[in-house]
Amino acid sequence: MSVGCGRDSDAITIISREEGSGTRAYFKSTVMGDTLTTDGAILLPYNGAIRNAVAGDPNGIGYISRGYVDSAVIPLAIDGVSCTLENCQAGKYPLSRPLYFLTSGEATGVTAEFINFCLSDAGQTIVADEGYIRQEGKPWDSPQKLIGNISERGSTTIQPLAEKLANRFMKLYPEVTITISGGGSSVGVKSAGNGTADIGAASRELKSSEMEEYPDLKTHVMAYDAVAIIVHPDNPVHGLTTGEVAQIFGGEIADWKELEFVEL
Amino acid sequence: MNRYLTDKLSHWVVLLCAFVSLLILALIAIFTFQQGFPAFREIGIVQFLTGTVWRPGQGEFGILTMILGSIYVTLGALVLSTPLGVGCAILLAEVAPHQVRGILRPMVELLVGIPSIVYGLVGMMFIVPLVREIGGTGFSILAAVIVLTAMVLPTVITISEDSIRSVPQKYKDGALSLGATRWQTIWHVTLPAARSGIITAVVLGMGRAIGETMAMIMVIGNAIRMPTSPLDPARTLTGNIAVEIMYAAGIHENALFATGVVLFVLIIALNSIAFVTRQREQEAE
Known part of the structure; x- marks a missing residue:
């Protein structure tokens, strides 16, 4: 050969x-x-x-x-x-492994709505379309109108998917602006933990040292990869x-x- | 009185500018050393500088392979870019007709403005497969040297040309009138007279080479192993910091700052050597 x-x-x-x-x-x-x-x-x-x-x-x-x-x-x-x-x-x-969105404490306001959208059937359809593995869509009562800014940072594995999800969400709610950036899973954990981003993205589980440093972090499985x-x-x-x-x-x-x- | 005031004022403004730039340099140095110091203390300077194993996950920090990686690519680029750059500078300053120079010089200057990530991309897509034809994986010191040479050349060419150009015409006239050929004049009169300027050009090129990060990451392979041939992959000091700083915490982060300290010292050492050489040259003149 x-x-x-x-x-x-x-x-x-x-x-x-x-x-x-x-x-x-x-x-x-x-x-x-x-x-x-x-x-x-x-x-x-x-x-x-x-x-x-x-x-x-x-x-x-x-x-x-x-x-x-x-x-x-x-x-x-x-x-x-x-x-x-x-x-x-x-x-x-x-x-295959779960992909996480991380928030400091329970997500609130427009951030919570975006995460719920990602977990909904509409969001999970985009997940599958992008070549990632979807989950059962959760019900989501889409609000009439949303205003605000969301920042997401972390895993480069999640980045292209998050961009697609954000674009769809911004089309639904033109007055919402979502900025997506990379940096890697560890950056995602840090950013969500210290509040420099509304949502952190990680393609791995939290390390015990990270859980100690940021005890308030909530994880949301947003897709599988x-x-x-x-x-x-x-x-x-x-x-x-x-x-x-x-x-x-x-x-x-x-x-x-x-x-x-x-x-x- | 008025004129006296503006004079005084401008004096202080200029002084302030100088002070601010020095202050910035000092702050960067202090911060880097302060962040790097715990790594030297915990790992030990000797272990850190001579260790060949770098496994942050296992708490092993040795950067000898990267010190060598940085030195190899810098020297390699120097060896290739000096003759090429000086040759090109001679062409531009002494040989090429005015119109040719009018096209070539702006093109060379344009090369400086190309972002290093573009050099890296071109290197990864074209140089790496080419080197693979010779042997190894292609991600190698040789590929890095080729990319670096292209990046350093514009600096070497433009500064060398300026210094060759500033050699007084009467030197050359003298040589020519004594019967020297054009080439003899360039080799024995013009180049020696422009020597200190050419050394400056090479030193500035070296500074760019050792500090280059992004393009290196994309072509050198970043493997942490003692390189034994130009076809082996390696990791540079700058690449080590750039690849890992995003994830680093605790002693790992300190170790990366300590890598920065080593880089700092290395650059100061290189510049001092060049400074002393140039000083000697000027005294000899």
């Missing part, structure tokens, strides 16, 4: 997120366990950067939020379950087990040739 374009080596290029990323924290707890990511891994700070890097490298492998997957990369089947929306929705795909393990479209490998993924990212399997698979 030859995966590389004009190269003899099929050495795997491991592309990971940086320490502190919510996606990395989830990947570590679910896939890696106690195995440390090899120190030869390329580290890039955004979902999109990892997708572009894998799209450009025939031997690359990376992990990103399913919402970022496009035709330039192939999401691998994990433990025999392909990363389709149906499988994720049905809870069969092993790597699958973490896709992605490879280049030319790569003949189309599925791995969770154990193999951990061995690859741990540096134990360093070459695509070491993997047994059915050639297509």
